[in-house]
Amino acid sequence: MSEEKRMIADRYEVGALIGRGGMADVYEGIDTRLGRKIAIKILKADLVADPSFEAKFRQEAQNSARMTHPTIVRVYDSGEEQSVDSNGNTRRTPYIVMEFVSGTVLRDLMHARKLTSAESIGFAEGILTALEFSHRAGIIHRDIKSANIMITDGGVVKVMDFGIARAMSDSSATQSHTQGIVGTAQYFSPEQARGESVDARTDLYSTGVLLYEMLAGRPPFVGESAVSVAYQHVSESVTPPSAHNSEISAAIDEVVMHSLAKDRNDRYQSAEQFREHLLSAALAPAAGQPAAPVAFTEPLEGVETTKIDAFDELLGGLSAESAVTAEVEPVTTANTNPFETLGVEFEPEIVDTRVKVEQTEKSMKLAGLAWGVGSGLVVFVIGMVIFVLAFGTLNVNLPTNKNIEVVDVVGQTFEDGAAKLTELGLSVVEKGVPSDTVPADEIISTDPPAGASVPKETEITVTYSTGAAEVAVPSLLGKSEQEAKDALTSVGLILGTITQGTSPSAALGKVIQSSPETGTYTTSGSAVDLIISNGKVEVPNVTSMSVSDATNQLQGASVGLTVKLGTQEVGCANPVPQGQLVLGQSIAPGPANQHSTITLYVACNG
Structure with a gap:
């Protein structure tokens, strides 16, 4: 062949x-x-x-x-x-x-062109999602690198070679320093380079190296040999990727540097945590935005300013030690209303200004302090009134001690409900749970519940549906229809359509295939279709084939028939040679009972 x-x-x-x-x-x-x-x-x-x-x-x-x-x-x-x-x-x-994945290896894609920051973060997100799933299954990749990542034609990340790296690690003593191992050393974690045991955080370090390479256009460490690169992973400090790409934000820099910590305890502790921090950093504003509030330090044009002495100097000017009696005489002044020209009238308050006050040194100091504070408040109020009259309405939010009532957002989408709670000044904590009855993304409950009175910035846990739970299709091969139905029911799935099919080995009425296949995750309550053996096999047409080829095909695992040779010529007693062509077959092409015996007809030898 x-x-x-x-x-x-x-x-x-x-x-x-x-x-x-x-x-x-x-x-x-x-x-x-x-x-x-x-x-x-x-x-x-x-x-x-x-x-x-x-x-x-x-x-x-x-x-x-x-x-x-x-x-x-x-x-x-x-x-x-x-x-x-x-x-x-x-x-x-x-x-x-x-x-079979139709796409491009990430290594080749990076060689072909420079990736954008958005592409790099998106690809890293896909890798971390795959690692989160595999780590929960107890499987560590151990060889995350650009050559093991496929990007499909639709831009979807596909991680390859799960588990093979583990076998390579366990057999590393039998391997030489080939170019393949040098390439892998580029993504080594410090613990791998030191020959220590590895865990899920090792994969996260390698992902950090790959993210660095995608963002910066080069790996964090380069060297002439695997030993040189591995040494740098253990001992050398990493230069932030922004040193090679000015478009990278400080937030992204921080995430990458955190992922490349030498001590695994200082790194992200899970793929989920790494992914969430990366996506959060990707949404952070660029450097310098938004602008911080500006404090005016220059005097406003046309506004007279007065220097205010320091507190000690203010009180230090009062030097009398004994009681002093002062008499304040009434003073007649001109109209000094600063708002009259703006059309604002005040009703004058009549006050008896003849006051006899006996003041000690202490009371005089307090009076001076009160006068200074009061004057400042008056100046502030006057300034605010002038601003309002000159420039329009002033919206002042004064602090209050009133609590906030939690509004009812149950039944709304998470996005809408979270926005309403945030507008009230509450801090939303997201919690997604599977549900067979509530549509995906719909809010199920809040904690504290609707109607509760809580202080501002209280954390509100918003529980929403992530959709029906996904379950794995159990192994159904070789089971009867009823056994398959019971197995599906036990995990929350239902029996779908049943189709008859041929099989050389499965007995009549036994399952030979399921759709979705065994081990595939599908939504709880979904139907699983079955193909059940009809007890037959599909006999091919072997006429005009050589006897040996025809025999191999009919006796093979896909057909499983017993083959005999014979002739249709009456009175032929000579042995049938193996090299002849098949002239006919006793069982016509098409369905036939399993384990049947088929006779291949050949010409008589003489």
């Missing part, structure tokens, strides 16, 4: 080579059973020779297959193909069948 038509597991047709790395080659392929395009990763022979690597690779492939998320390249299947080479030796080929 030609290389282009190479088959794996009698199901996956291997096509053109589309990628090559230090560990594996990736081919375009076709799943002949489901008729969909796939990618097939086949490990190289030098890694297959390491039994521990092979075992760990197989385990990690299984872990990756459990993760179904839009930002992660899905793994459909894995296994080991066995074949015999030209020397008669058995050759084992571990493989992984993955989702």
Whole structure:
């Protein structure tokens, strides 16, 4: 069989080579059973020779297959193909069948052009979303780098190679310093460089390196060898990315530098925290905006100013130590109403100005202080009145001790409800929960509830629906219809349509396929369609094929028939040679009972 038509597991047709790395080659392929395009990763022979690597690779492939998320390249299947080479030796080929992604590797995209800050932040958000999902599943990527990130034609991030890096890490002692490892060292965390154990925060450091590279157009550390780069990750300080790209804000700088802390305890502690801080920084205003309030320090034109002495100087001018008796005589003054020219009239207050006051030194000092404060207040009030009359209405919000009543926002969208609460001066805390009854983004409750009286800036927890909960489709293969229905009901799913299909191995009435597939996350209450075995197989037309090719196809895993050879010529007693062509078959092409025996008719030899 030609290389282009190479088959794996009698199901996956291997096509053109589309990628090559230090560990594996990736081919375009076709799943002949489901008729969909796939990618097939086949490990190289030098890694297959390491039994521990092979075992760990197989385990990690299984872990990756459990993760179904839009930002992660899905793994459909894995296994080991066995074949015999030209020397008669058995050759084992571990493989992984993955989702085929049409797009560009992030590494190639960065080489092709400079990414915008918005693109860089968007791609990092997708990577962190994938890591949040994988970390919750207990899987650490260990090899986040630009070569392991795909950007689809629609701009969606797809993280690849979950788990393979772990197997490489465990077998690192058998590997040399190849260019692939040098490239990976560029994204090493300090703990990786020191050979220490790694955890989820290691992935976050590598993501920080990648974010730095996307924003700055270069990695934080460069060197001539892996050792040089790794040393810098451990010992050297990082230059902020804004030093290489002036468009980067101080807020983004701070997020990147936080993610690249040498001590993992000083970094972000989860992918979710990293992502939230990054998105918050992306929304922060650019440097210098908004402008801070301006205090006027220059005197206003036409307004006379008076220097006010310091407090000690004000009181120090009063030097009498004994009681002093002062008599204030009435003084007749001209009309000094400053508002008369503006049309503002005041009713004069008649006051008896003949007052005898006995003052001590203390009372005189207090009187002077009161006079100074009072004068200041009078000047302020007069100035405000002049401003109002000259420039229009003044809206003054005086502080009050009144509480705020929480308004009812239940049933509104989170955006609308949060805006109303914020306008009241309350601090909104967001809390999303799944709900099978409340539409997505609709507010379910508030805490404190509507009608409660609370002080200004009180935190109000707004609980809203994130939509129906998502559940994983359970394994249904090999179950009867009723067993499958019970399994679906137990996780909150319902049985959808049932279609009959052929299978060489599944007994009559047993499930051979589900849609969505096992392990896929879908909305609670969704229907799952099944294909159930009809107890038959699809017999191909092998007429005009060689006896050997026809036999291999009919006895293969996809058909599973027993093959006999015979002739339709009466009285033919000579043995049937294997090299002849098939002239006919006892079972016509189409459906046939499983495990049937089929006779291939050939010409009589003489």
